[in-house]
Amino acid sequence: MDLAGFLDLAAPVAGSGIRLAVPLVFAALAGLWSERSGVVDIGLEGKMLAAAFAAAAAASAFHSPWVGLAAGILAALALALVHGFASVTWAGNQIVSGMAVNFLAAGLTVLLGQVWYGEGGRTPQLAPGERFRALDLDLGLAALFGPGFGRLWSEAVAGHNVLVYLAFAVVPLTWWVLARTRFGLRLRAVGDAPHAVDTAGVSVASLRWRAVVIAGVLCGCAGAYLSIAQSAGFVRDMTAGKGFIALAALVFAKWRPVGVLATCLLFGGLDAVAIRLQGTPLPGIGTVPVQVFQALPYLLTVVLLAGFIGRAVPPRASGIPYTKDR
């Protein structure tokens, strides 16, 4: 097989891998903001789920994907406030609070979906105008690049919806704010040594609250992407563990923005390859069960966490509620 032929084959897989990576990128970045400030967030899944439901419901009611996105962000934000109230304001256990957020979303989305639409938690099918559709960014370059690279250009680079490009823009933005601004420095400091930040006269609670809110907004984008960009409506348990894969990606990336992007692309790519290879035997290996690909992100993360490939060390104060008078 020549290069052009291979690219023709690989391009659709690359494109679908990128699309599958996008919700992971948003959610993992949400986790990154939260955890770099010292607030562990296992509620990514729940916030995404609530956002997916709210986005689909609002997009179908107002016939606009933008209203849907706003509603998704608001829903995720509401749950983020619950998490912040419990874990920052009341110094509660962050894992417990995250679990509560997950169950709250899992229960409320289906309960409300059933009351409003009566279809077992499903929202109405969205019309094309109510979703984020692929943009036409081809610019005539596909024809210019010729068969192989042209296919790669149109499948993997051009022709995604607007949220895909937004996800890719948020990565450098996150890096820049965390690494290059005063707010970012303080935010990282509050995740590593909150006492030092407090001593310097900066409010630990206010910094952590801001991080939790940013995490909510990003989870909102992740959820909206699932229901009004990738699919045309919400179905019960739509996130299906993506929030936890994002958590794994965050650990795998050692809590760094660029690493998050690379890991999410890897996990999304694995997913795409698994879908492409379903039932197709590999030369020399035979048919690989699709579950092997599904298990890989979790397996890799466990191995990494145990320190067998590099070392993943979380922010030092993450998971520990800060109380002033201790």
Added chain:
Amino acid sequence: MSLARRPLPPLVDRLLLPLVNLVIAFAVAGLVVLAIGENPLEAVTIMLRGALGYPEGIGFTLYYATDFVLAGLAVAVAFQAGLFNIGGEGQASLGGLGVAFVCLAFDGAPWWLVAPFAVAAAALFGAAWAFVPAWAQARRGSHVVITSIMFNYLAATLMVWLLVEVIGKTGAMSPETRMFAEATRLPSLRDLVLPLGLDLGRSPLNPMVFVAALACVFVWVLIWRTRLGYEIRTVGKNPTAAVYAGIDPGHVVIVSMLIAGALAGLLAVNEVMGSQHRLVLDFVGGAGFVGIAVALMGRSHPVGVVLAALLFGVLYQGGAELAFEKPKISRDMVVVIQALVILFAGALEHMGRPLLARIFAPRRRIAGGAA
């Protein structure tokens, strides 16, 4: 010292505070029902009648409670060691695999002969699934919560693969093993209580309810009456002090997680051998997670766990009846209540403290400055 950390009298701290938290959780749940446009009081009446109003309902309630006692203990034992066992779901799934192996191997043998092996296999498989996260936390410094979450998903993928490709029945509509022989299934307790004039009907209440009761006694003795229990509590309260006392926290972490995993695994006997009579995909159905709410509500004490598990048993059985009578309140309402209990009895447990401290802990009592 702030109001939030002023010590409360023991009775207020252990009974009144959890009760206040619970009342808040259920009040919020009532608001949700109101928002849907139904009457919360009517909903509660239907639930209580469905769960406790007739023998078959009671049978179902106790059957669910059996699951939740075991799942709750699995979380509670780990809590005592200062660990959050979020992996009950995966541990129970693997426990089911052990039960299925035993039951299919001895298919047709009488249940009382098979049951001890099934119980042992469930505990062993559950403990084995808890071992890796425990070992990684104790010896490699990775966080048991994250690893356990990963292991829940690994368990789910493993079960799909096994049931679809390896041990599943060929030609079945859904991934599942063949049914166990009639004789090998755990019998319903119906015949046992029928002479008392109680007809449990089709409820799958089976002898595992006694095993769950025994497990409570076992955990109480273990935690408060043995050397290991003392070590577990010490590590849970202060791992640094434990090291000075000559305790190896790593060892305690591993042992307590093994016990937790075994308890979660036992839940599978109730489900697989006692109710479903075959291994189906996702037979745990979230019971492992209910254990978290149960342990938080029960304050990680066996007595509390039993009470909380009974409450969740009522919620599950009553919720099913409620969904039947009021289609607008689907069974997902129970998940919402579960979330609210976890939120108010767990994450926001300190919220009621300042108010109660104002009433029950006058200022002079804090002169000692206990933390």
